[in-house]
Amino acid sequence: MRIGLTAGGLFLGLLLGTTAAAGTVEGRVTLSPTDLSFRGGMKSNAYVGQLSGSAGHSGSMVPSDTTYGVAYLADSSAQGSPAPDPILLDQRGQRFIPRILAVVVGQVVEFRNSDNVFHNVFSYSPPKRFDLGRYPRGKSKRLTFQKPGLVQVFCDIHSDMRADIVVVPSGRFSYVDAQGHFRIDGVPSGKHSIVVWLPRRGERRIEADVPGSGIATVELSAE
Amino acid sequence: MSGRARIAPRISLPVKIAALTSLPILGVMVAALFVVNRRLADEVNLTVAADLSRAALAFENQMAREGENLERVGVVVARDPKFFALLTLPRGDRKDADFHGTLQGVAQDFQRDAETPVFDVTDEHGVVLARAGKPDSSSDVRSHWPLIERAIHGSAGRGYLVEEGRAYRVAVVPIFVDGSLVGTLTLGRPIDSALAERLKATTRSEVVFIVNGRTSIRTALGDGLAARLASTHSSGATRVSDGEERFLALSGHLEGPTSGGTVGFVLLRSLDQETAVLGRIGRDLTAAGAALIVVALLVGILVSSGITRPVRRIVEAASEMRDGNYDFPLDVRSNDEMGTLAAHFEAMRAAQRHEIERLEEIDRMKSDFIAIASHEILTPVTTIRAYADIMGEGTMGAVSDAQREGFRAIRGSAEALSRIARDLTNMSLIDRKRLPVDLKTADVGAIVEEVAVHTVALAAERRQMVSLAIEPELAHPRIDAEYMKKAITNLALNAVRFTRDGGSIEIGARRTGVAIEVYVCDTGIGISKENFEKIFARIVELKDVNLHSSGTTEFNSSGLGLGLSIARGIVEAHEGKIRVESEVGRGSTFTIVIPLPASESADSGDASLRLAS
Numbered sequence: 106m107r108i109g110l111t112a113g114g115l116f117l118g119l120l121l122g123t124t125a126a127a128g129t130v131e132g133r134v135t136l137s138p139t140d141l142s143f144r145g146g147m148k149s150n151a152y153v154g155q156l157s158g159s160a161g162h163s164g165s166m167v168p169s170d171t172t173y174g175v176a177y178l179a180d181s182s183a184q185g186s187p188a189p190d191p192i193l194l195d196q197r198g199q200r201f202i203p204r205i206l207a208v209v210v211g212q213v214v215e216f217r218n219s220d221n222v223f224h225n226v227f228s229y230s231p232p233k234r235f236d237l238g239r240y241p242r243g244k245s246k247r248l249t250f251q252k253p254g255l256v257q258v259f260c261d262i263h264s265d266m267r268a269d270i271v272v273v274p275s276g277r278f279s280y281v282d283a284q285g286h287f288r289i290d291g292v293p294s295g296k297h298s299i300v301v302w303l304p305r306r307g308e309r310r311i312e313a314d315v316p317g318s319g320i321a322t323v324e325l326s327a328e
Numbered sequence: 329m330s331g332r333a334r335i336a337p338r339i340s341l342p343v344k345i346a347a348l349t350s351l352p353i354l355g356v357m358v359a360a361l362f363v364v365n366r367r368l369a370d371e372v373n374l375t376v377a378a379d380l381s382r383a384a385l386a387f388e389n390q391m392a393r394e395g396e397n398l399e400r401v402g403v404v405v406a407r408d409p410k411f412f413a414l415l416t417l418p419r420g421d422r423k424d425a426d427f428h429g430t431l432q433g434v435a436q437d438f439q440r441d442a443e444t445p446v447f448d449v450t451d452e453h454g455v456v457l458a459r460a461g462k463p464d465s466s467s468d469v470r471s472h473w474p475l476i477e478r479a480i481h482g483s484a485g486r487g488y489l490v491e492e493g494r495a496y497r498v499a500v501v502p503i504f505v506d507g508s509l510v511g512t513l514t515l516g517r518p519i520d521s522a523l524a525e526r527l528k529a530t531t532r533s534e535v536v537f538i539v540n541g542r543t544s545i546r547t548a549l550g551d552g553l554a555a556r557l558a559s560t561h562s563s564g565a566t567r568v569s570d571g572e573e574r575f576l577a578l579s580g581h582l583e584g585p586t587s588g589g590t591v592g593f594v595l596l597r598s599l600d601q602e603t604a605v606l607g608r609i610g611r612d613l614t615a616a617g618a619a620l621i622v623v624a625l626l627v628g629i630l631v632s633s634g635i636t637r638p639v640r641r642i643v644e645a646a647s648e649m650r651d652g653n654y655d656f657p658l659d660v661r662s663n664d665e666m667g668t669l670a671a672h673f674e675a676m677r678a679a680q681r682h683e684i685e686r687l688e689e690i691d692r693m694k695s696d697f698i699a700i701a702s703h704e705i706l707t708p709v710t711t712i713r714a715y716a717d718i719m720g721e722g723t724m725g726a727v728s729d730a731q732r733e734g735f736r737a738i739r740g741s742a743e744a745l746s747r748i749a750r751d752l753t754n755m756s757l758i759d760r761k762r763l764p765v766d767l768k769t770a771d772v773g774a775i776v777e778e779v780a781v782h783t784v785a786l787a788a789e790r791r792q793m794v795s796l797a798i799e800p801e802l803a804h805p806r807i808d809a810e811y812m813k814k815a816i817t818n819l820a821l822n823a824v825r826f827t828r829d830g831g832s833i834e835i836g837a838r839r840t841g842v843a844i845e846v847y848v849c850d851t852g853i854g855i856s857k858e859n860f861e862k863i864f865a866r867i868v869e870l871k872d873v874n875l876h877s878s879g880t881t882e883f884n885s886s887g888l889g890l891g892l893s894i895a896r897g898i899v900e901a902h903e904g905k906i907r908v909e910s911e912v913g914r915g916s917t918f919t920i921v922i923p924l925p926a927s928e929s930a931d932s933g934d935a936s937l938r939l940a941s
Contacts, residue, residue, distance in 0.1 A: 143506060229414050231424040257416055259409035266409075267506070307418055 127291045128315040132176055132323040134285040134301055140173060141283070143304040144204060170203040175271040176287040177207065177278030179298035179310065189276065191215050191247060194258070194268060196224045201258060201268030205304065207280065208250045208272050217245035223262060230256040232272055255302065271302050285325075292321075301325050337643075341636040346628030353624060357617045364613065368606045373576070376602050377565045380578040383531035383595050390530050391497065391582060394517070395486035398499035401442045402484065402515045406503040411438055415451070415503055415510040428458070435460035446489065446496050446516025452509045454480055470514075474585040475500040479512040488519075488582055490589025495519040495539040519545055519591065534575070534596035540589045549596070557594050567599070574599040638666040642673050654681040695756040702752035709749065713742035751890045754814075758897030765808040765901045772805060772844055772922070773798045775813050776837045783820040783835065790829045797836035805844050805922050807902055812922075815898040818891040819848040819918045826916070827852035843904070847919040854912040864892050864906075895920075 134140075191213040195202045197220060208214055218224045218240055226246070227236035232254030237246045239262065250256065250272045258268040271278075279287040281301070289299070294317040301309045315321045405411055414431050421427065431449065439447035439460040447460035454471025470476045475498065478485040484501040496516035503511045517523075524535040528547045536557055537545040543554040553570035557577060565578045579594040638660040648656035654677055660670035718724055720735030727735065757763045780796045787794045816835075823833045831851040838845050855863060896906050899920050910916035 227410070227413070229430060230417060231421050231426065234426075234430075255418060255421075257413060259413045261408070261410045264407045264409045264412070 128294055128318055129320045130176075130289045130292050130297070130299055130313050130315060130323060131320050132287045132289075132299065132301070132311070132325065134174065134176075134281055134287070134303070134325040136173060136281075136283075136285045136303075139305050140303050143173075171283055172203060172205045172280035173283060173285070174281035174287075174301060174303040175205060175207045175273065175278060176281055176289060176299055176301045177271070177273040178275060178289065178292060179300050181210070181274035193217060194270070195219055196226075196260065196266070199263050199266055201260075201266055204268055205280070206268060206270045207278050208270055209276050209278075210251060210253055210272055210274055211249065213247050213249045214270065215245050215247050218242050224266070225261045226258060227261055228256050228258050228270075230254070232256050233270075236261075255308075269304055294318075299323060341639060342629050342633035345632035345636065346625055349632075350621065350625050350628050354621050357621065361610070361614055361617055365610050368610060369603070372599065372603045372606055376576045376597055376599060377578075380533065380565055380576055380595055380597055383533045383597070384578055384580055387527055387531050387533075387535070387593065387595060388580070388583060390527060392486075394497050394523075395499055395584065398444065398497065398515045398517065399484050399486055399501060401444065402499050402501035402513050405438050405442055405515070406501050406513050408438070410434065412503050412505050412510065415449075415457075416505050431458040432460065434458075442515060444515040444517055446498060446514060448514035449511060450476060450514075451511045452480060454512070457511065473500075473587045475587065476512055476514070480509065482509060485585070487584035488586040488591045489514075489516055490539060490586065490591060493540060493542070493589075495537060495545070495589070495591045497523075521545060521547070531595060532597070534598075536594040536596065538579075538590075538592040538594065543594075553596075557596075568596070573601075635666070638662060638670050642670060645673065645677070649677060649680070654684075692760065695759045698752050699756035702749040702756070705749040706746055706753075709742050709746045713739055713746070716742060751894060754894050754897070755890055758894065758901070761901075763811065763897060763901045765811055765898070767806040767808055767902075769804045770807050770809040770812070771802075772807070772812070772837050772846060773802045775809055776816060776835060776846055779813060779816045779820055780835045782817065783824060783833065786821070786824050787833060790824060790827070790831075792824060792827055792830065793832035795832065795834045797834060797838075799836075799838045802837055802839055802844060803924055805924055807922060808898075811898045812902070812920075815895040815920060816846055816848070818895040819920070822891055822918070823848050823850035823852065823916075826850065831915075842924055844922045844924060845919050846922070847917055849915065849917040851915040854914055854916055855908065855910040856912050857910075860908050860910070863908075864896050 189209055189212055192206065192208060193215050194206055194217070196216070196218045199220060199222075206214070216226045216237060219242060221242055223239045223241055225237065225239040228234060232252040233248070233250055233256045235248060237248070240246065250270065253272045253274050256270040256272060258270055260266040277289050277292055279289045281287045281303070287301075292313075292315045294315050297313050297315055299311045299313050301311060303309075309325055311323045311325060313321045313323050411434060414427075414434060417427065435447055435449055435458040439445075447458075448456060448470070449458040449460075450456050450470055454469055454473075454476045456468045456470060471480060475485040475487050479500045479502040482502050482504075484499065486497075486499045489496040489498045496518050498514055498516035500512055500514045502509055503513055519537050519539070524537065524545055524547045527535045534547045534549050536543050536547075536549065536554060538557070539545060543557055546554055553568060553575070556568055556570075557579075565576050568575050568577050575596045576599055577594050577596045579592060582591050582593060638658070641658050641660055645656040645658055648654075658670050658674060660667060662670075716735045716739040719727065720732050720739065722732075754763065776798055777796065780794060784794045820833070820835060827833060827850045833851075834847075834849040836847050836849075838847075892906075895918075899906050899922070902922055904920060904922045907919040907921060908916065909919075
């Protein structure tokens with residue numbers, strides 16, 4: 106793994122205005138076709154329209170759900186910030202949407218069933234083991250995620266449904282887009298470990314020296 | 329006539345014909361039954377072998393289905409999120425203390441639902457992660473198992489597993505999540521007696537699994553037979569037997585890779601049960617054949633006795649003919665060869681009868697002639713004798729000594745001539761069974777004594793000893809005393825004639841049971857056995873004829889030889905008989921047996937008792 110660092114702009118940190126001395130980490134991950142294809146394993150369902158009752162979305166990829174990973178600060182230097190509002194993990198068209206969800210420690214996730222069929226939500230992952238049981242359309246259940254780590258979420262009825270919840274220590278995180286880009290703002294100046302998690306590759310750590318104001322650029326290449 | 333034996337066939341004709349016609353059929357039937365039985369047995373062997381091959385196919389199909397079912401269950405389990413979600417956990421998370429416990433619990437839940445005693449989960453490298461089933465191999469890495477190796481390469485497979493001497497039918501499926509292999513799942517169900525019984529129902533055969541050379545898993549089957557199966561490794565159908573029942577056995581190998589040991593199978597089908605029906609048919613055929621042979625024999629005997637009846641009638645008629653009966657009815661009306669034979673026989677019999685009658689007529693004429701002639705002779709002979717007497721006494725004028733001697737000679741010859749004439753008359757009367765016996769109670773002892781006295785006079789000339797032995801208190805039979813005296817005299821005369829000078833003669837009378845016996849015993853020349861009958865005949869061999877000695881008592885002299893014939897004629901007229909015992913050179917005994925009337929014979933026992941005391 107080769108890590109390069111570059112001095113970044115200062116004003117972006119000011120824009121966020123959370124911390125007096127805050128910088129930004131910009132990163133780029135070289136995504137291999139494998140990294141991009143984790144959704145491809147799913148087969149398209151001809152009955153999605155009927156199932157979800159949301160014909161407008163048709164079965165196609167939800168435009169907003171185009172994340173391919175999560176990058177976050179390994180340390181919880183920004184502790185003290187209040188837990189953000191509950192975040193939604195929807196079940197629609199026999200998919201979890203979004204497929205990858207980053208959750209800050211202490212945050213509540215609302216698991217909602219928007220399909221016309223029963224769904225179940227469970228996980229065996231050590232950070233959060235749970236089984237919400239099966240419930241019908243319109244119902245939702247909430248869980249608070251306290252331990253950081255990866256929580257793999259499944260539906261025991263539909264074996265193809267899968268979501269990965271990445272419980273991150275703080276709000277300093279960013280999704281990785283299709284180009285492999287991510288950007289974490291409000292990072293206090295100093296040396297930080299940045300964790301990049303990709304569904305196929307798991308976690309990688311990159312060290313970043315973030316200036317008081319400006320941008321630190323990190324790069325993660327494919328092996 | 330008395331020595332004739334009845335000539336009877338040793339095997340009767342109908343039996344012979346029936347046997348001759350039935351025996352070849354019997355032989356052919358026995359041969360046919362034998363051949364049919366052999367064919368049936370061969371056919372059964374072939375049929376059972378073919379059935380067994382089909383059974384083996386059914387067996388393999390069912391075992392394949394068992395494997396398919398396992399594989400299907402495995403695929404369903406492998407695709408269950410509750411199951412595979414565990415295997416998607418990052419490697420780091422698997423070190424979590426709870427992980428193995430959870431995995432084991434989940435595996436046990438699934439195992440329970442899948443009803444598969446064997447439930448092994450490995451990771452994508454073949455390292456065992458969870459084991460819910462019974463097999464508890466010490467090794468935690470199973471990647472060397474062919475089926476695990478196969479699954480790691482992405483293909484499900486079916487085969488067999490032997491662990492701790494127990495065999496399992498197993499299926500190994502790869503576990504994929506999002507297109508990537510995360511592990512393998514091995515499901516197995518035991519090869520046990522229950523499976524064997526299920527297979528027995530399908531294959532209609534006894535089923536034996538041979539696991540590591542042992543035959544512990546099997547349907548109900550004798551231990552001895554099972555042990556024998558374990559040691560026979562021949563493929564194809566072979567015959568085995570447990571001493572009571574015969575089986576056809578077909579051994580085979582189970583399809584698919586086997587780990588941990590060897591598994592084979594043997595299908596058995598009882599030949600005896602299969603052949604039971606055929607055996608019954610064979611026995612029925614044999615019984616029917618036996619019944620048929622009996623019926624054929626009976627019918628054969630009936631038919632052949634019907635056909636041969638004329639022959640038997642002719643045989644009987646011939647037999648009767650020999651006894652003088654020419655009237656035995658032949659009663660043959662068939663118009664075949666038998667009819668012709670009967671007709672010829674009838675004609676022959678008629679001709680014979682005619683001839684016999686003609687001869688009898690001639691014989692009667694001869695007897696009549698003799699009777700008349702001899703009677704006619706007596707009158708002039710009497711005159712001759714009377715004049716010879718008168719003239720010899722000198723009544724008709726003086727005669728010289730020489731003349732007197734001449735008259736005596738004339739008188740002697742005349743007497744001899746009249747004796748001959750009387751004999752001839754008697755003989756002809758006997759021939760015609762017209763001897764005028766006048767039966768009166770008479771004292772036999774007295775008659776015998778009288779004859780003996782007369783004989784002593786004759787025997788004296790020959791210096792022969794004559795002794796007399798008459799039992800006291802002899803019963804008095806009813807006889808013609810004159811004729812009986814003649815008969816006894818004739819026997820005594822014969823004795824004197826055929827006994828050398830100086831020999832001895834015993835004359836006696838005794839009672840034996842129901843008869844009075846009068847015997848004349850001599851120490852004469854004797855008679856050979858073959859001549860016993862001939863001596864009573866009226867036929868006189870010419871060389872023996874010595875007319876000059878007729879009526880004389882010279883040694884070995886012989887007259888017309890009528891003496892014994894007349895004696896017998898007289899005795900037979902009394903319904904008695906003459907017995908001869910003789911040995912050549914030592915002497916002869918002639919015995920006259922005079923039967924006593926029933927009333928006389930009743931007290932015979934007392935008489936003999938008295939005699940004994």
